[in-house]
Amino acid sequence: MKTLAFAVAVVAALCTAVPASAGTVVAQIDVSTQRMTVKVNGKTAYNWSVSTARQGYRTPIGSFRPKRLEKMWYSTIYDNAPMPYSIFFLGGYAVHGTNATGRLGMPASHGCVRLATGNAARLYSLVRQHGMGNMRIVVTR
Secondary structure, X not given: OHHHHHHHHHHHHHHHHOOOOOOOEEEEEEOOOOEEXXXXXXXXXXXXXXXXXXXXXXXXXXXXXXXXXXXXXXXXXXXXXXXXXXXXXXXXXXXXXXXXXXXXXXXXXXXOEEEEHHHHHHHHHHHHHHOHHHXXXXXXX
């Protein structure tokens, strides 16, 4: 009887750990073109201009999972700069919204991946809908 109760508890935990709408969300960021392509379940959903690290700074290259989400965050390093819809993926590095949309499409950040705030909200919503464990951020040169 204990084994059956344990099995039921494990199945219940697994069923509630993954959102019902779970799918795969991949944000592919190409530093050389300053573009992000968002794929949901393998299909391109969005293609946006971004800004990555300007000269003297770096945006990490690799494949990452989100570590935490912050609907509104203020930089603790760079003059309390607003970082709406932040998806943190490595230490203080995040994908987040910016109001400096005139700089999108060219390197401009201290290392984060910036995109228009409305697009950041869409990506943030996808991550909330599908779950952080079902999202990857892939940064290439």
